[in-house]
Amino acid sequence: STSYDAHLRVWRGDAGSGGLEDFTVQVNEGEVILDVIHRLQATEAPDLAVRWNCKAGKCGSCGAEIDGRPRLMCMTRMSLFAQDATITITPLRTFPVVRDLVTDVGFNYTKAREIPAFVPPEGVAPGEYRMRQEDVERSQEFRKCIECFLCQDVCHVVRDHEENKQAFAGPRFLMRMAELDMHPLDDAEAQGLDRRRAVTEDHGLGYCNITKCCTEVCPESIKITDNALIPMKERAADRSYDPLVWLGNKIRRR
Numbered sequence: 001s002t003s004y005d006a007h008l009r010v011w012r013g014d015a016g017s018g019g020l021e022d023f024t025v026q027v028n029e030g031e032v033i034l035d036v037i038h039r040l041q042a043t044e045a046p047d048l049a050v051r052w053n054c055k056a057g058k059c060g061s062c063g064a065e066i067d068g069r070p071r072l073m074c075m076t077r078m079s080l081f082a083q084d085a086t087i088t089i090t091p092l093r094t095f096p097v098v099r100d101l102v103t104d105v106g107f108n109y110t111k112a113r114e115i116p117a118f119v120p121p122e123g124v125a126p127g128e129y130r131m132r133q134e135d136v137e138r139s140q141e142f143r144k145c146i147e148c149f150l151c152q153d154v155c156h157v158v159r160d161h162e163e164n165k166q167a168f169a170g171p172r173f174l175m176r177m178a179e180l181d182m183h184p185l186d187d188a189e190a191q192g193l194d195r196r197r198a199v200t201e202d203h204g205l206g207y208c209n210i211t212k213c214c215t216e217v218c219p220e221s222i223k224i225t226d227n228a229l230i231p232m233k234e235r236a237a238d239r240s241y242d243p244l245v246w247l248g249n250k251i252r253r254r
């Protein structure tokens with residue numbers, strides 16, 4: 001048979017205390033980490049806390065760290081690991097633990113709320129919007145995001161640096177701001193919203209030093225760094241250092 005017993009080391013505890021516990025769990029052919037975690041719940045650890053919904057890599061709920069790397073548990077095949085390996089499963093490190101593998105990802109919702117929404121162009125009805133295909137495709141790539149927050153978890157700016165959380169929105173939300181700033185129909189400026197100023201001064205784009213760890217862990221393979229963060233850095237720099245742009249902004253503000 002193709003079943004075998006896997007060795008899991010799972011973090012258990014809550015905000016106050018916790019530690020790693022060893023388990024041996026049966027694995028069947030084709031299973032993913034989440035299947036094995038569910039079997040563990042059904043057998044030895046009925047009170048193990050784990051968050052999941054879709055089992056299809058689309059809801060973004062089941063993020064955890066497998067041997068220290070952020071992954072979706074439902075999309076991580078057991079066949080990735082040697083059968084005799086000990087697989088360590090820990091909660092996302094950048095967010096506070098609620099219990100076991102469940103963390104409080106509220107930080108991300110706070111950052112999401114700080115970003116003003118798309119501003120529709122005045123005098124153009126929905127349905128009359130016209131965009132170049134290139135611009136449509138750029139937005140579509142960013143909008144594949146399932147908000148799993150694995151990129152937010154891995155980014156060294158906030159991982160182990162609680163003190164940076166206030167000033168840094170993280171790759172997922174810097175990407176959102178880039179999406180809106182590059183959107184040809186976003187009319188934020190008409191409402192006095194300066195997205196380039198905000199991304200730099202309020203959301204800490206300058207903290208990102210392009211390590212690309214966010215891009216490496218994204219389950220949707222979004223090129224966060226190359227297609228959103230680097231272009232946004234260029235756009236924000238143009239605005240700050242081009243004297244004519246600077247003067248234009250000064251005059252408009254009066």
Ligand code: SF4
Pocket residue numbers: 144145146147148149150151152172214217218219220221222224
């Ligand atoms: Fe997850 Fe990718 Fe979205 Fe980040 S950009 S939250 S890694 S889907």
Ligand code: F3S
Pocket residue numbers: 154155156157170171207208209210211212213214215225229
């Ligand atoms: Fe962080 Fe990604 Fe920049 S991991 S440092 S946001 S390239």
Ligand code: FES
Pocket residue numbers: 052053054055056057058059060061062063072073074075
């Ligand atoms: Fe939905 Fe894993 S359970 S992404």
